[in-house]
Structure formats: C-alpha cells, structure tokens
Amino acid sequence: MLRLLTFRFLVVLLILTTSACGIVRNRANDYLKADKGKVLVVPEWYEKDKIRSRYPIPDVVNQAVATDELVVPAPPDSTALIVSEHFTIEEMDGQRWLLVTDTPARAWPMIDKFLASKGLATGHSDVESGLIQSSVFQAGKLSTEYARQLDLLADDPADNAGTYHVLLFHLNQGVKRNSSEIQVRVAVAADPSPGFSAWQQEGGDRLAENKVLEDLKLFFEVNRDDKTFSLLAQDIGGPSRVTLVSEGEQSVYLKFELDYARAWGVLGRALRDAGIEVVDRDRSNGEVDIKYYGEDEESFWSKLLSSGPKDLPPNYRLKLKQSGGFVRLDVTGLATDVLDSDNKVKLLSLLLENVS
Structure with missing residues (x-):
C-alpha cells in the first residue's frame, strides 16, 4: 500500500512539473498589446517652476577651452607621518629628549607608571607646565637599587646622609602634531619631602639623566599597547609647532614656534x-642656499650648461629669522628677483612634511 501511494505521488508531481508552462500563461509581451493613453x-493654473528638473544643468557661459595640459598636483606624502620607530632619543x-609618536595625554600616565616600576611615587606634578617630579630615593626600598644603577649613591652609606x-x-x-617630547633632570634635595624643584634648562648629572631616558624609552616600548589616557594632560597637546602661513600670494612662510637654535x-x-x-x-645670518629644481627646469639648465644635475647652481635661499615670539622661514630666488609663488609653496610644503 505504501509503495502504491508513493508511486501515485511521484506521478502527480511529474505531471504538475512538466505542465507548469501550460497552466501559468507567459505575460512577458502583454505590454505590446496595451492601449495608448491620452496625452x-x-x-x-499649475505653476511651471514646480515641474522643472530636480537637478537642472546650468548653461555654460564661458566656452573657452584650456590649451595647456592640466596636471593634477600630487597629494601630500602621508608616509611622512609613518616612522620606523615610535620611540627615539634625539639630541x-x-x-636630549625622548620623542614619542603619541599625544602628551598618552605619555603623561606612562611616566607615572615608569616611576612606580622603579619604586618611586609622583611627588609633585604641574600639568600646565608639563612637569612631573618623583619622590626621593629611599633607603631599603626598590628605589635604592635604581639609585645605585644611576650611580647616585656613594659606597659608604654615611656619605649619603642628608642627601x-x-x-x-x-x-x-x-x-609635529600628535607627538610628545620628554626631558629628564636629576635634582638634589636636602629634605626627604622636598618641594617642587625648578626646571633647569641645562642638565646636571648627564650620565644619570641619559640612563633614565634609555630606561624610559625601553619602558615605552615594552608597554606600547597601553592606551591609558590622562584627561588632565590633554591640554598639553595641540597643533603642530611648525605651520605654513599664507598672507597673500607673495607672503608665504613657515612659522616655527620654537627657539632659534631648535628651529x-x-x-x-x-x-x-x-x-x-x-x-x-x-x-649667524640664518641663510641656507639650496638646489631645488623641477624636472623641466633641471632639463633646461642641463642642456644650457651641458652638465649634469650636480653641476647646476643653487637657485633658492632660505632665510631663518626671529619675528616676534616665533621664528620665520622665508624663501627667495637666487636666479631671479621674483620667485614663482607656486614653487615657493611646493618647497615650503615639502619642508613642512619632513619636519621632526
């Protein structure tokens, strides 16, 4: 009985499948037989402007066509922001300072953690000035071992009394923007609970300070995945300290918010x-003569002088000077009295991309 029912079901299914085209009429070409409607x-009374095109194409008044070949300027080199090392010591x-390719708000808590790893605490801090002072190195503590590594303690404990x-x-x-610089000083105090020491521009114990910088760099590298953020220190960071300023077509220069020696x-x-x-x-005069030729200029001068690029004369002079509270870098041409503004902007933009 079961086999008979199964056989009948398969027969009905086969009939329905093969005859589907005959049961459902094909309406693909019905539109060809449709009656035409009225125009x-x-x-x-209907306002004409309401049925106009939603995105009208305006009439072109200027029919002039550019005869020169148009060249799209290359975008800024984004790889200039990518460095091979995120933490470097520069001098x-x-x-000397530790350069960190991260915001000061990220670097601030890392300094606190570095002090804790050496058995020290944060004694004083001034976010507005960007200063952090540790507690003193205490005898019998973990910090004592670090003090010996820095060669801050005498061999005779009696000689360390009161120091x-x-x-x-x-x-x-x-x-650059989103980068931080950290300097270190080793200060001597006569009190176990000293007040805030004044920052000294010149280093004191250079060997100990260099050792701390090296250890701090290693600490940053080991804890590079730490994403602790300080809301108090977020105001330390800001825009780049070197910017391109434009005051009209001819007055374009780089502005350094640095001292002259650093600039x-x-x-x-x-x-x-x-x-x-x-x-x-x-x-002494803040002047640098350079060679900066485009491909067309380089080819022209090479043919004119029958020489290679190395024999071409310098064509630009960079002038660095103090201007109020900042340092200014201007560009002048050596070959001509008037410098092309486009080349000036290209040169200054190239320098801006490579500042560090």
Missing part, C-alpha cells in the same frame, strides 16, 4: 630628509 496635459645643541635625589620630567608637545636644527633635518641638496649654510 498628458498640464493645467494652466640637538646639548639637549636626597629626585627625578624631574618635562613633557611637551612635539614639533635651525629642525630646518637642517627637514632638508636632509627631503633629499634637498644644501650648497652653503650661514647660521
């Missing part, structure tokens, strides 16, 4: 990283 007539004019040391950190916004060093490093050849430097 749409717009009433006179310039006797000053205390603290670490002072200065956190500042880096030259001179930043300029030299930017020229090197940008691959621009420097012909002459005069630090």
Whole structure:
C-alpha cells in the first residue's frame, strides 16, 4: 500500500512539473498589446517652476577651452607621518629628549607608571607646565637599587646622609602634531619631602639623566599597547609647532614656534630628509642656499650648461629669522628677483612634511 501511494505521488508531481508552462500563461509581451493613453496635459493654473528638473544643468557661459595640459598636483606624502620607530632619543645643541609618536595625554600616565616600576611615587606634578617630579630615593626600598644603577649613591652609606635625589620630567608637545617630547633632570634635595624643584634648562648629572631616558624609552616600548589616557594632560597637546602661513600670494612662510637654535636644527633635518641638496649654510645670518629644481627646469639648465644635475647652481635661499615670539622661514630666488609663488609653496610644503 505504501509503495502504491508513493508511486501515485511521484506521478502527480511529474505531471504538475512538466505542465507548469501550460497552466501559468507567459505575460512577458502583454505590454505590446496595451492601449495608448491620452496625452498628458498640464493645467494652466499649475505653476511651471514646480515641474522643472530636480537637478537642472546650468548653461555654460564661458566656452573657452584650456590649451595647456592640466596636471593634477600630487597629494601630500602621508608616509611622512609613518616612522620606523615610535620611540627615539634625539639630541640637538646639548639637549636630549625622548620623542614619542603619541599625544602628551598618552605619555603623561606612562611616566607615572615608569616611576612606580622603579619604586618611586609622583611627588609633585604641574600639568600646565608639563612637569612631573618623583619622590626621593629611599633607603631599603626598590628605589635604592635604581639609585645605585644611576650611580647616585656613594659606597659608604654615611656619605649619603642628608642627601636626597629626585627625578624631574618635562613633557611637551612635539614639533609635529600628535607627538610628545620628554626631558629628564636629576635634582638634589636636602629634605626627604622636598618641594617642587625648578626646571633647569641645562642638565646636571648627564650620565644619570641619559640612563633614565634609555630606561624610559625601553619602558615605552615594552608597554606600547597601553592606551591609558590622562584627561588632565590633554591640554598639553595641540597643533603642530611648525605651520605654513599664507598672507597673500607673495607672503608665504613657515612659522616655527620654537627657539632659534631648535628651529635651525629642525630646518637642517627637514632638508636632509627631503633629499634637498644644501650648497652653503650661514647660521649667524640664518641663510641656507639650496638646489631645488623641477624636472623641466633641471632639463633646461642641463642642456644650457651641458652638465649634469650636480653641476647646476643653487637657485633658492632660505632665510631663518626671529619675528616676534616665533621664528620665520622665508624663501627667495637666487636666479631671479621674483620667485614663482607656486614653487615657493611646493618647497615650503615639502619642508613642512619632513619636519621632526
């Protein structure tokens, strides 16, 4: 009985499947037999502007066509923001600091954690000035071992009586946006609970300070995945300390919110990283003569002088000077009295991309 029912079911299913085309009529071509409707007539009372095109194409008045070949300018080099190392120790004019490619608000709590890893606490802090001072190195504590590594303690314990040391950190916004600079000073105190030590521009114990910077760099590298953020320190960060300022077509310059010595060093490093050849430097007058030729200019001068690019004369002079509360970098041409504004902007933009 079961086999008979199964057989009948399969027969019915086969019939329905094969005859589906005959049961359901194909209506694909019915539109060809449809009756035409009446022409749409717009009433006179209907406002004409309401039935206009939603996205009208305006009439072109200017029929002129550019004859020169148009070249789309290349976008800024985004890879200039990508560095091979996120934490580097840099030195310039006797000053050393740890450069961190992160905001000061990220770096601030890391300094607190570094002190804790060495058995120290935060004694004083001033977010507005970017200063953090540790507690003193205490005898018999973990900090004592670190003090010996820094060679701050004498071999005879009696010689250490009445002498205390603290670490002072200065956190500042880096030259570029979203970067931080950390300097270290080792200060001597006569009290186990000292007040806030004044920041000294010149280092004291250079060996100990360099050792702390190296240890701090290693601490940042080991804890690079730590994303602790300080709301109090978020005001330390800000825009880049080097910006491109435009005051009309002819007045375009780089603005350095740095002291003159630091600005001179930043300029030299930017020229090197940008691959621009420097012909002459005069630090006392703030002048740098460089070669910066476009492909067309380089080809023209090479043919004219029958020489290679290395034999071309310098064509730009960079002038660095103090201007009020900042340092200003201007560009002038050596070959002509009037410098093309487009080339000036290109050169200054290239230097801006390579500042660090």
